[in-house]
Amino acid sequence: MHVLILGGTSEARRLAEILAAQAPDLTVTSSLAGRVTAPRLPPGEVRIGGFGGAGGLADWLGAHHVDALIDATHPFAATISFNAAEAAATAHVPLLALRRPGWVAGDGDVWHEAGSLEEAAALLPALGRRVFLTTGRMGLAAFAALADLWFLVRSVDAPEPPWPPRMEVLLDRGPFTLDGERELLRRHRIDVVVTKDSGGAATAPKLTAAREAGVSVVVVRRPPVPVGVPEATGPGQAARWLGTLLELGVFLDSD
């Protein structure tokens, strides 16, 4: 039996770990896009780089006799999710999307929704002068015209221009702590945070820190997902789906 996990998230890695521990006879291949210079690698086989669109992915599924496909990519990686849906249908391979739930505003949160990075940039001048930008190294061009604002840009790898003229880069990757996020907001006198609605615990402490400090947060909404694809919200649920599908035995307590 062969499972292909489209990865690039901590949930994808965790699913590969669960399968390695509980279904050692299963061949698990994790696929990464190759965006990060030194990715944290999951157990099992790993392949890196694009497939060449939905057709290329369908060919790969057939050539490697894949029995199940898990789309565990980031909620903002929309192209690969649509490719996965099309390829799975073409190759007649069962597909599950592993998607962490989005964040929900709570009491005391001052959130502003944006439909895109460009919309987020348009909101900023009315919200603050010192911006903590946590949307990743891609897409900084959307903020490049905001010459009056100062940006703290946090990303895993160094960004590339175009970028805002007044900017400091902080290279780091989650999980982040609440104390660390409080300190960042304080030290850099941040008055607005920009985030994608990535969901998950690893990067959520910035939202708590912003709430405590009364700092506004611009939340970029998720892109649409392909319809008709069954979903799991966590790696344990995805493992149980595979367990049933491939008759691997029961995956209990596997989150």
Ligand code: NAP
């Ligand atoms: P995307 O826009 O949906 O995909 C662009 C192209 O990259 C796809 O068409 C595909 O190329 C290739 N690709 C994407 N994910 C792949 C994977 N797991 N394995 C092999 N090829 C992949 O994706 P993206 O937003 O650039 O994200 C790239 C990767 O970074 C994803 O794996 C995602 O999980 C991870 N990530 C993204 C974000 C984010 O905010 N977008 C945040 C954290 C992690 P082909 O068409 O040639 O197959």
